[in-house]
Amino acid sequence: MQRDSLEKILIGLTFLSMMIALYAIFIYAPLEATMGLIQKIWYFHLAAAWIAFLAYFHVFLAGILYLWKRERRFDILGRSSAEIGILFNTLVLITGSIWAKPVWGTWWTWDPRLSTTLILWILYIAYLMIRTSSEDDSKGARLAAVFGIVAFIDVPIVYMSIRWWRTIHPVIFKLKGTEVNPAMIITLLISLAAFTLFYFCLLHQRISLEKIKDELELIEDKLMEVKRK
Amino acid sequence: MTNLDYFMAAYIFVWVGVFIYLLKLQRDQNRLRKELKSLKRIMAKGRDENKKI
Secondary structure, eight states, X not given: OOXXXXXXXXXXXXXXXXXXXXXXXXXXXXXXXXXXXGGGHHHHHHHHHHHHHHHHHHHHHHHHHHHHHOOHHHHHHHHHHHHHXXXXXXXXXXXXXXXXXXXXXXXXXXXXXXXXXXXXXXHHHHHHHHHXXXXXXXXXXXXXXXXXXXXXXXXXXXXXXXXXXXXXXOOOSBTTBOOSOHHHHHHHHHHHHHHHHHHHHHHHHHXXXXXXXXXXXXXXXXXXXXXXX | OOHHHHHHHHHHHHHHHXXXXXXXXXXXXXXXXXXXXXXXXXXXXXXXXXXXX
C-alpha cells in the first residue's frame, strides 16, 4: 500500500475514533454521583497524560537508538515526540488544574503527582532548549539524546507518585483492579485509542516537516557549492 | 462558576491547544513550501543561464 493512502487511512481512523470518543464522553458515559459533569474532564486529562508518557517514551527510545546508530531519523523522532509530549503535558496540567478548582477548592497544590508532572514538563522544555540552542547540530543531537534518556526517569516517578507518597490525587487503577463504573472504563479506553491515533497523526506530520527541512538544507548547500564554483 | 463552566473550560483548552499546534505545523509547512519555490526558481534561472552560455 502507498504511503499516501496509509496516511489518509490513519487520518480517517483518527477522525472516526474522535467522533466515537466524543459520543461516548457526552452521551454514553454516566454522570459520576459526587462530582457530576466535572468528572468528564477525566477522559481528556487521562488521555492527554497517556499521550505525554507515550511521546516521552519515544524520546527515550529515540535517544538510545541515536546514540547507538547515529542516524538523523532518530534525532528527528526524539525532537518531534518531545514537542508533542510537551503539548499534551501542558494540557494535562491545565485540565488537571481546572478539575482541581471545584473538587479540591484550589487551582494548584504542591501534591507529589502535580509536582512531579510539572517537573516532567520543565525537563522536556529543557530537552527542546538543549536540542535547538547548540550551534553544532550533531553535538546538540547527542546532548539531547542523553538528556532525553535521563529525563525519562521522571515518567515512572510521576506514575508511581500517588502510590509511593501521601497524596490527595485519586488513584484509579489499583493492584486489585478498579472500582470505576464499566461504562466509564469503556469510554476512557475509547478516548485513549482516539488520542493515540491522533498522536501518531501529529507525529507523522511533524516528522515529515523535519524531513522537508533537511531536504531544503541539502538543496541550499548544493546551490551554495555551485555558486562558489 | 458551575461544573458545566469548568468542564467547558477544560474542553475548550484541550481543543484550542491542539488547534494552535496544528496551526503552527501548517505555518511551518507554508514557510518551507515558499522556500522550496524560491529555490526552484533560482535553480531554473541558473539552468537557463547555463543554456545561454
